[in-house]
Amino acid sequence: MGDFGDWLVMIVAGGLLVLWIYRAFYRWLHEPPGMHTKLLLSKAEEVREDDVNVQFLEKAGYEVTHGKYRVPLMIDLDGTTLQSRLFIDLIAEKDGKHYIVKTARERMPIDWTGSGVRDRLLVYALLMPNCEGVLFVDHKESVIRTITFRIGS
Template sequence: MGNYGDWLVMIVAAGLILYWVYRGFYRWLHEPPGMRSKLLLSEAEKVREDDENVRFLEQAGFEVTHGKYRVPITIDLDGEELQSRLFIDLIAEKDGKHYIVKTARDRMPIDWTGSGVRDRLLVYALLLPECEGVLFVDQKERTIRTIVFRFG
């Protein structure tokens, strides 16, 4: 019985190891591309402490963890390659939740309707899906608006 018991333990252990490897591979295979954002944000600029938006967010209880980042985008249009970029102003954290920060620009006012917010800010939520939402900081009006997109 001792000989068969050893084999049984080995088979159960091998089965558990194979199941663990399978689940790890399955998770890696089905992980959204945005989950690899740690690599993406490792190239972000340093946070400038003299930036008024950084100070404003810190006064509101947020910790600014990453500075400005430029996301290069290559677009294939009918076989022609086009280049563009997307700018993330800051990444902030509060209560263990991360937020993408966009700052107000005089040249680019935002239309505060459902379609206006969607057209302007949804791309950031899709770029980093592990973030809780998008913070829109308007330094002139002294407001921080939190935008969270829910699908379905």
């Protein structure tokens, strides 16, 4: 009876170990690609300390962790391959929360309506879903706006 009990414990322990490994692999396999922000931002430019947006964010209590980053996009349109890119201006952190930073541009003003903010900034929140939100920095107007999106009702 002792040998049978030992084998039973080993089989149950082995089954639990295989189940745990399977669940971890399944979770990793089905995780959205945006969850790997460290891999994505490994190619980011260095943070420029002389940038007025960086200085403005640091005065407001944020720590700028990554500089500009270009996200290349390949688009298949009816069998034709198109190329484009998205630009992330900065990545900032405050109180352990990470934010994507977009800076104001004179030639690209933002419409501060629901649809205007959605059209301009939602793509960044979807690109990196583990970020807390998007910071819109306008150093000329001395404004930092925090935008978070809640999808669904």
